[in-house]
Amino acid sequence: MANKYRIRPRDLAVEKIECYIIEHQMQPHQKLPSERDMCKMWEFNRSTLRSAIHRLLAEGVLYNKMGSGTFVAAPKLVRNLQDVKSFTQVVEEAGKNLYARVVSLKTIESTKQISKKLYLPLGHKIIELVRVRGVDEVPILIETSYIDAEKCQGIENYDFSVNSLYGILEEEFGLRLVRGYEKLSITYTDANEATLLGIEEGAPVIYQTGVVNDENNEPIEYFRSIARSEYIRFASVLIR
């Protein structure tokens, strides 16, 4: 092609920074050179470099500490959406410490929305479990699970800050969660969610909602969750 294409300065700056991290084998929480030094090294003006850093902050590659500079973020947790691995397993496999807190565990009456997902009549007794989960003291997800109360009588007696929900459902109630579907989109935190996650109200988060079935394809769990994308990345493999 005759016209010479110029990579946009901001994109180039993003690539330079990403590469610098790889080539210098920078570890998580290591500090990047100062803005002034990076500008000099690659001959960018300040505003170009800032806008590149801004983008890498938004994608969770870098993080900022007030007054002390820009740092390399720890790699995100990767959650493969195509298996039924629980968050507990994902965190353990990454060699990290699970953080889990039960916000509420109570019996409610089925709403229209829950009824449609779990094929239960309106007003049917439902267990609602709300948990905040994360890694090393950092809250990452708020997960809300709805399960038919008749299928798991006595579930209130388990402590889900130490037990995995799927583990208890399978071992104690014989409910094996094997397949399902989920939908993903963006949402924005409300005041309550923001407090639970320790972030600003109105911050963008990934919204997941879905249903998990047992081996007879009967819906067992309906869930809704929101996730901080700076810490977790969702993945899937596509086979053609």
Place this chain on the structure above:
Amino acid sequence: MASERVITYQTPIYLQLREVVRTKIEEGEYLPGTAIPSENELAETYGINRLTVRNGIDALVGEGMLKRVQGKGVYVVGNKIERDLDSLGGFTQTMQEKNVRPLIKILTKTTRKAGDKYSHMFGIRPEDDVHYIKRLCYADNEPISIEEIFIPYDIIPKLVGIDLSVFSVYEVYDFYGIKLTRAWQTLDLAELEPNDARMLNLETDKSVLLFSCTSYDENERVIEFSRSYTRGDKCNYTVRFNK
């Protein structure tokens, strides 16, 4: 097989022309994904009537060897690989409304140096070229996503001459025998810069879903890396999972 029929000088002209074009496609003079000469040019080259040319070409369009695109010309269609439509897993985009009309507008199609980042990714040298395509995808006239695609130049040098508003990149892979067998997709949130946000009609909030996808062929070679910045309010993504 039409080509087994004996063509002589007594054969009707439109059939003779059809075989000329067919031979040129089979011998690689007209390459898959590119346009053949216009009807006027062919008429002039062979000293025949334009309607005769059209008759000959219509037959090849009917056979699926050529594709006529309104206002653009007639393009060579390469061999297609039957693709399993029930492809396993992956984020499946489901538009909120059914029967939406998709449309792709190419914003940039060029080659650039791989640079440090993409040389790492593709296992090539930083000074090697990569194809870079940036496009805007619409559904029912509404912009939905901006996509950036990177492909090492040497994997498919012919891409330079191919009109990507006529053929999808996947069709082009099929034409040139590149088999994508596996792709690794990830989903993050990202923020668009003002220019790109404006193209997606995003005003104040510039958060988008960012799908990154690395595609491999059967030899585990990285063929393509793409990023798709998608409006979170216009599309749903569904994933099925299994133990």
